[in-house]
Amino acid sequence: MQENQLTFGVHDPTIIEHDGRYFLYSTDTRQPETSGVPIRMSRDLVDWAFIGQALPGVPKEAKEWSNALGLWAPEIIHYGDEYRMYYSTSTFGSTKSYIGLATAKTPIGPFKDQGLVVKTSSELCHHNAIDANVVTDKEGSQWLLYGSFFGGLYILPLDKKTGKPSETGFGRRVAMRPQSVDTAIEGGFIYYNPDTDYYYLFCSYDSLNDTYNIRVARSRHIDGPYIDCKGYAMDDFTHHPDEIGMKVLGSYQFSGEKVVLAPGHNSIFKRSDNQLFMVHHARRKAFSDEFFLNVRKLTWLSNGWPVVSPCLYEEDCEQKSLELAGDWKVIRFDKYSHLQESTTETIKKNDYQKTDDNEFKWQGNLVKTWLEMVDGNTEQVLSGMTTEGYGIIARKI
Known part of the structure; x- marks a missing residue:
């Protein structure tokens, strides 16, 4: 960053x-x-x-x-x-x-x-x-x-x-x-x-x-x-x-x-x-x-x-309709205060359902995805809430 x-x-x-x-x-x-x-x-x-x-x-x-x-x-x-x-x-x-x-x-x-x-x-x-x-x-x-x-x-x-x-x-x-x-x-x-x-x-x-x-x-x-x-x-x-x-x-x-x-x-x-x-x-x-x-x-x-957002703000991006399928670096927070490290996960098209504008239900998690600038490049990111009621952030690989 x-x-x-x-x-x-x-x-x-x-x-x-x-x-x-x-x-x-x-x-x-x-x-x-x-x-x-x-x-x-x-x-x-x-x-x-x-x-x-x-x-x-x-x-x-x-x-x-x-x-x-x-x-x-x-x-x-x-x-x-x-x-x-x-x-x-x-x-x-x-x-x-x-x-x-x-x-x-x-x-x-x-x-x-x-x-x-x-x-x-x-x-x-x-x-x-x-x-x-x-x-x-x-x-x-x-x-x-x-x-x-x-x-x-x-x-x-x-x-x-x-x-x-x-x-x-x-x-x-x-x-x-x-x-x-x-x-x-x-x-x-x-x-x-x-x-x-x-x-x-x-x-x-x-x-x-x-x-x-x-x-x-x-x-x-x-x-x-x-x-x-x-x-x-x-x-x-x-x-x-x-x-x-x-x-x-x-x-x-x-x-x-x-x-x-x-x-x-x-x-x-x-x-x-x-x-x-x-x-x-x-x-x-x-x-x-x-x-x-x-x-x-x-x-x-x-x-x-x-x-x-999982990213620090750099500049506004043109927003458009996005899909969730692909490989992601995912971080799920839990109730504890320890450091969370990302895991790599593949989301397939049959793993999620669209619920709202750029929002999806995925493995019980409610997540929203959009475009952000990261180090001067456009990336797709997501943020949401886990089934346990804690935050989730991710960046598409």
């Missing part, structure tokens, strides 16, 4: 579009050296240039509360005549955390700190105020989804005029994992699909250093309950914790290619032409700073569940 060196060091990414350009915001990983939120710009979602930083460092009130050295996991939205950036401050292993708000008239600033949105500590509550995501529900109201490890993910209503909570307290919990897996859940993002009339809660399980993987569940209501494709709730403690959530993407390696390790902390970006992308980071090596930006097309199966 082609890689852009300027997207190395990108962690916890989110993208917005403005005036024909794309702006990428991410955690301050000191790659390159910054003291605020690094900002990168692109015209094609592939080639990125570092153009500066939002905020000169950790704002005074946030630093005094959290003792943070840098800004984490920014979220940015455009509302009215301003850009609102929600930033997180904390230290590893602590719930003394702070989500603040900064505003600007342009995507590149200058940003002015507007102070506290929500803060946590062990004396105040049992959860953690980092990883902000602002969601607009189908009635037009705004909500703040936040949380990491400890007490799970919470959702809190916002006042659209101020961008801050419209009620006191910490909101409602929508997802949590048990102590047996170190309560490892974070990086939540909610996307509303008007075609299915569901809210989809994406989140990351396990350790960002080596075992990260992306799960999804859905709800008719923005504040839950969020239920996965097996009927399990995202705060279910009665089943094995690794069985909860449809696993969209985990660590994998196609034969003869570089490993994609610990994909996670995703956002969903909707381009002006309505094409959806999952934006996340991944690693090349466990417990290292070798992480980089991943932008992948996201689409929907006819059963209403999302799937993502």
Whole structure:
């Protein structure tokens, strides 16, 4: 896969579009050296240039509360005549955390700190105020989804005029994992699909250093309950914790290619032409700073569940009616967080039935196929859901 060196060091990414350009915001990983939120710009979602930083460092009130050295996991939205950036401050292993708000008239600033949105500590509550995501529900109201490890993910209503909570307290919990897996859940993002009339809660399980993987569940209501494709709730403690959530993407390696390790902390970006992308980071090596930006097309199966491309986005391809027959490199994810390696499988014409536009039922799996650019060449790819309710990705040989 082609890689852009300027997207190395990108962690916890989110993208917005403005005036024909794309702006990428991410955690301050000191790659390159910054003291605020690094900002990168692109015209094609592939080639990125570092153009500066939002905020000169950790704002005074946030630093005094959290003792943070840098800004984490920014979220940015455009509302009215301003850009609102929600930033997180904390230290590893602590719930003394702070989500603040900064505003600007342009995507590149200058940003002015507007102070506290929500803060946590062990004396105040049992959860953690980092990883902000602002969601607009189908009635037009705004909500703040936040949380990491400890007490799970919470959702809190916002006042659209101020961008801050419209009620006191910490909101409602929508997802949590048990102590047996170190309560490892974070990086939540909610996307509303008007075609299915569901809210989809994406989140990351396990350790960002080596075992990260992306799960999804859905709800008719923005504040839950969020239920996965097996009927399990995202705060279910009665089943094995690794069985909860449809696993969209985990660590994998196609034969003869570089490993994609610990994909996670995703956002969903909707381009002006309505094409959806999952934006996340991944690693090349466990417990290292070798992480980089991943932008992948996201689409929907006819059963209403999302799937993502096995390939990093390079450019749009002309789409046409495709068939499944042929030899494929196939990766099936399961409930565990280990690395999945591809197997070579031959699909024959009598092995599948067409169910929808470029969608097929194959060995009980529901899969969708399309064309992607891979290292400058056009390839046929597929993504889908296995009979067990976990993701499947493949590339035609």
